[in-house]
Amino acid sequence: MDSHTPCWLVVNPASGSNDQTSAETLTAALTARGWPVERVVAFPDDPLPDAGALDAAGIAHVVIYTGDGTMNTLINQLSGWGGTVLALPGGTMNLLPLRLHRTTDLDTILDIVAGGGARARRLDCVRCEAGLALAGLLVGPGTAWSRVRESMRKVDIASMAKETVEALRHTTTGAGVMLADRRLSRDGGYPLVELTPGEHGVQIDGYFADAALDYAGQAWALLRRRFREGPHDRLGIADSITLVSADGSPLACLIDGEPGECPSGSRFSVEPCGVDLLATSHEL
16 A cells, blocks of 8 residues: 555444444554545445445545455455455454465554555455355355354354254255365265365365264364364365255355355356455465
């Protein structure tokens, strides 16, 4: 970002790292580094900006401090825009900021960008019929655990207990996901397949459990998005991959943490992001 160039700041007070003072704190931090904030967009009360609104206002930089779902919506909405987006870790999981900045803290990210140490990049992402995943895409009945995580976030104990029973049922009895054009796959498929975009294509990992205790441990890992703690098969990388369900039923998906659905037999392929994102580190 150029110094002394105005920007718009997008926040979401309901996101994991946000609070009622986030907008004020970030506005002060950005202004101190030479980027006056011309407008604060507080989603969802305010609509997310599109390219036309930004161009009409003469804005070439957007700073976004929200969760992954809002980031996904905004960045995909800005596809084709000529400006740059700085995505900051303002959510719970912060999947996209981890790709762009690793575990660097917010103030250090701002200092690096202010010092000219950031690079504008068009990240490789994963496209499917349900949308474009900027940071990661999960497929299979195991995605049901996301509803448990949402209940945990809201501290809704009754809902969490109900969703836990449903998630365990879906994971253990739901149709497994298989790679249509790969020989490497477990019999019956996987309750969860993770597709991670990177510079060499999409990395494919299949997660499974062989016993009830394994499912309990894997579920805890899923809730924290620490998948590599659970048993899994590394299935390689590809520019595109076709996934099918064992019984032909639709494929449940999580696109940057947001639920979606694709038909069995859908193709998942690499596609570049449609707008420049500022990065301060190599990808994880």
